[in-house]
Amino acid sequence: MPEGDTILRARNRLAEALLGQTIAVAAPSPRGRSTGVERLDGMVLDRIETHGKNLMLFFGDRVLHSHLGMSGSWQIYQHGARWRRARSSAWAVLGTEQHEAVEFGGPTLRVLPVTRLGLDPQLSRLGPDILGPGFDADAVVSTLRRADQQRTLGETVLDQRLVAGIGNIFKCEACFATRLSPWRTAAQVTDEELRAVLIAARGQMLDAVLRGRPAFAVYNHRGPCTRCGGQVSSRGQGDANRTTWWCEHCQS
Numbered sequence: 001m002p003e004g005d006t007i008l009r010a011r012n013r014l015a016e017a018l019l020g021q022t023i024a025v026a027a028p029s030p031r032g033r034s035t036g037v038e039r040l041d042g043m044v045l046d047r048i049e050t051h052g053k054n055l056m057l058f059f060g061d062r063v064l065h066s067h068l069g070m071s072g073s074w075q076i077y078q079h080g081a082r083w084r085r086a087r088s089s090a091w092a093v094l095g096t097e098q099h100e101a102v103e104f105g106g107p108t109l110r111v112l113p114v115t116r117l118g119l120d121p122q123l124s125r126l127g128p129d130i131l132g133p134g135f136d137a138d139a140v141v142s143t144l145r146r147a148d149q150q151r152t153l154g155e156t157v158l159d160q161r162l163v164a165g166i167g168n169i170f171k172c173e174a175c176f177a178t179r180l181s182p183w184r185t186a187a188q189v190t191d192e193e194l195r196a197v198l199i200a201a202r203g204q205m206l207d208a209v210l211r212g213r214p215a216f217a218v219y220n221h222r223g224p225c226t227r228c229g230g231q232v233s234s235r236g237q238g239d240a241n242r243t244t245w246w247c248e249h250c251q252s
């Protein structure tokens with residue numbers, strides 16, 4: 001499932017293949033055509049930015065904004081290579097002489113004027129990017145304290161308005177690394193513990209950007225805990241009922 005690390009890796013691969021070049025844009029699927037992405041055809045890709053799970057490709061005064069949700073993907077191919085999915089299902093194809101970058105699915109693919117970015121409801125309410133170069137964990141802890149303190153730790157770190165980029169996988173993994181139960185309420189977690197969860201998530205996600213995702217310690221884990229041999233449990237959490245994995249013995 002795409003989280004901030006997936007998006008930053010996609011950004012780096014897209015930049016390598018496309019940046020600074022004139023892009024031929026096609027939208028094979030009707031859903032893709034409805035985004036107006038073909039209006040970018042023949043423009044130069046100036047820069048690519050990420051914020052949490054959002055990817056923004058800048059073409060002059062326009063931005064192509066993508067959010068992959070649970071199921072979308074960006075795939076990059078050498079020109080002429082066989083794709084892993086049918087061409088007719090691609091929402092957007094960004095082509096150069098050597099490469100084709102293809103976007104499939106997700107909740108968001110749209111073209112915006114650059115001038116609208118700062119006012120956009122989906123983008124302007126995001127909290128600081130967990131993978132941003134100047135990430136300030138203390139500032140995020142202060143913001144978290146102004147949010148609902150009766151929500152669980154697991155739900156709190158998934159709230160993209162507080163901190164952007166952490167998804168369900170790294171929520172589970174960061175709570176496990178810091179031995180904190182994702183079921184504590186925010187009020188039951190000290191500032192130091194909150195800070196530790198954020199720093200753990202950032203470290204794990206930056207590693208995943210550099211080296212790819214590791215074998216997870218607790219996420220989607222079956223069998224005894226990899227650390228203490230205790231019972232790993234899983235249960236839906238929060239309004240979105242995202243499945244949370246945690247060890248009842250060594251996380252409290």
Ligand SMILES: [Zn+2]
Nearest residue numbers: 225228247250
């Ligand atoms: Zn354990």
